[in-house]
Amino acid sequence: QVQLVDSGGGVVQPGRSLRLSCAASGFTFSTYGMHWVRQAPGKGLEWVALIWFDGSFKYYADSVEGRFTISRDNSKNTLYLQMNSLRAEDTAVYYCARETTVRYFFDCWGQGTLVTVSS
Amino acid sequence: QSALTQPASVSGSPGQSITISCTGTSSDVGAYNYVSWYQQYPGKAPKLMIYDVSNRPSGVSNRFSGSKSGNTASLTISGLQAEDEADYYCSSYTSSSTRVFGGGTKLTVL
Numbered sequence: 072q073v074q075l076v077d078s079g080g081g082v083v084q085p086g087r088s089l090r091l092s093c094a095a096s097g098f099t100f101s102t103y104g105m106h107w108v109r110q111a112p113g114k115g116l117e118w119v120a121l122i123w124f125d126g127s128f129k130y131y132a133d134s135v136e137g138r139f140t141i142s143r144d145n146s147k148n149t150l151y152l153q154m155n156s157l158r159a160e161d162t163a164v165y166y167c168a169r170e171t172t173v174r175y176f177f178d179c180w181g182q183g184t185l186v187t188v189s190s
Numbered sequence: 191q192s193a194l195t196q197p198a199s200v201s202g203s204p205g206q207s208i209t210i211s212c213t214g215t216s217s218d219v220g221a222y223n224y225v226s227w228y229q230q231y232p233g234k235a236p237k238l239m240i241y242d243v244s245n246r247p248s249g250v251s252n253r254f255s256g257s258k259s260g261n262t263a264s265l266t267i268s269g270l271q272a273e274d275e276a277d278y279y280c281s282s283y284t285s286s287s288t289r290v291f292g293g294g295t296k297l298t299v300l
Contacts, residue, residue: 106289108236108291115193115277115279115291115292115293115294116228116230116236116279116281116291116294117193117291118281118288118289118290118291121287121288121289128287130286130287130288131288132191132288133191134191166235166236174241174242175222175224175226175241175242175283175289176224176226176238176241176242176281177226177228177236177238177281178238178241178247180235180236180237181235182235183235
C-alpha cells in the first residue's frame with residue numbers, strides 16, 4: 072500500500088544541522104511532487120517546502136528560506152530535508168506529504184518525526 | 191505568506207451541522223479553486239477530506255462538503271457524529287506556487 076515513513080528527527084542544539092528523510096513505497100515516487108509540512112507543539116500546520124517530481128523546481132516558506140534545503144533521490148524513493156542553522160522556533164513534528172502533479176493537495180502523509188532544538 | 195484565517199473553535203451537538211470558514215486573499219483562496227481541507231486527530235497525521243474546494247476523496251463520508259465564495263472557503267459537516275471531533279485545517283495554492291494553511295479549527299461535539 073501507499074506509505075511514507077519519516078525519520079531523522081531528534082534533539083539538536085541551536086545553530087546545528089539535521090537531515091530528515093522520508094521513505095516512499097507503494098507508488099511511483101518519481102511522478103509525484105513532495106512536500107515537508109511541520110507542526111510546532113500545540114500549534115497548527117505550517118507548510119515548509121516543495122520539490123517537483125523531477126527535482127527541477129523547489130519552493131520554500133519564508134521562515135526557512137536560505138536555511139533548509141529540500142531534495143530527493145528518485146532512485147532510492149526517498150525525500151530529504153537538510154536543516155541548517157536551526158533555531159528554537161524550528162522545534163516541531165515534521166511530516167512529508169505527497170502531491171499529485173498539478174493537483175495542489177496532499178493525499179498521503181508520513182507519520183511525522185519530531186525535531187527539538189534546544190541547548 | 192500569512193496563514194489563512196480560521197475560527198479557533200466550533201462546536202455542535204450530534205446530528206447538527208456546523209460550518210468552518212477559511213479566509214484568505216486574492217492571491218490564494220480567491221484566485222484558485224485549489225482549496226483543500228484536512229482532519230487531524232491528536233498525535234496523528236492529517237487526513238485529506240476535501241480537495242479542489244468541493245471534491246471528496248474516495249472513502250470520505252458525504253457528510254463532509256466544501257464550498258467557496260470570493261476569498262472565503264467553507265467546510266460543512268452535516269449530521270455531526272462523535273468521531274468528527276478533531277482539528278480541521280484548510281490549505282490553498284498561492285500565486286507564488288507555494289502552499290499556505292489555515293491556523294486550524296478545533297471541532298467539539300457536545
